[in-house]
Amino acid sequence: MAYDEALAARVRDLLADEPGLTEKRMFGGLAFLLGGHMAVAASGRGGLMVRVDPARTPALLARPGVERMVMQGREMDGWLRVFGHPEVDDLPDADLAGWVAEGVGFVKTLPPK
Incomplete structure (x- = not known):
């Protein structure tokens, strides 16, 4: 499945004023990086x-349409997949x-790569 280009465009618009923003195709999607760290991505x-503060993961999982990111069968603390509210398409x-x-705020706490 290809990533949602409309979603990527919406994210790009939200990040337009962020200094040091780069985009990179990763994991079948389009990632948005700040200081070399992925903040968010339109998932493939x-x-x-x-990407979120791992300490906030439990609270953020309580929101509708949110689940832990699973890579190679492992749940990843600090990484979430967000689908939105089940009753809306987007x-x-x-x-x-x-x-x-949320993603930008967390990666800004990390040292640049």
């Missing part, structure tokens, strides 16, 4: 991948902006 398996703008801010 659908939805949005978001992430509403305010929800998407919040998730992008």
Whole structure:
């Protein structure tokens, strides 16, 4: 499955003013990196991948349409897949902006690569 290009464009618009933003095709999707760290990605398996503070993972998992990222059969703390609310086809703008801010806020705490 290819990543959702419309979702990637919406993320790109939200990140347009971020200094040092780069885009890279990864994991079948399109990742958005700041300081060399992936903050969010339009996933090749659908939805949005978001990097978050691992300590916040349990609270964020309580939101609708959110699950842990699983890679090679392992759940990854600090990485979430976001599909949005089950009753809508897409992430509403305010929800998407919040998730992008979550990812950006966390990677800004990390040292540049």
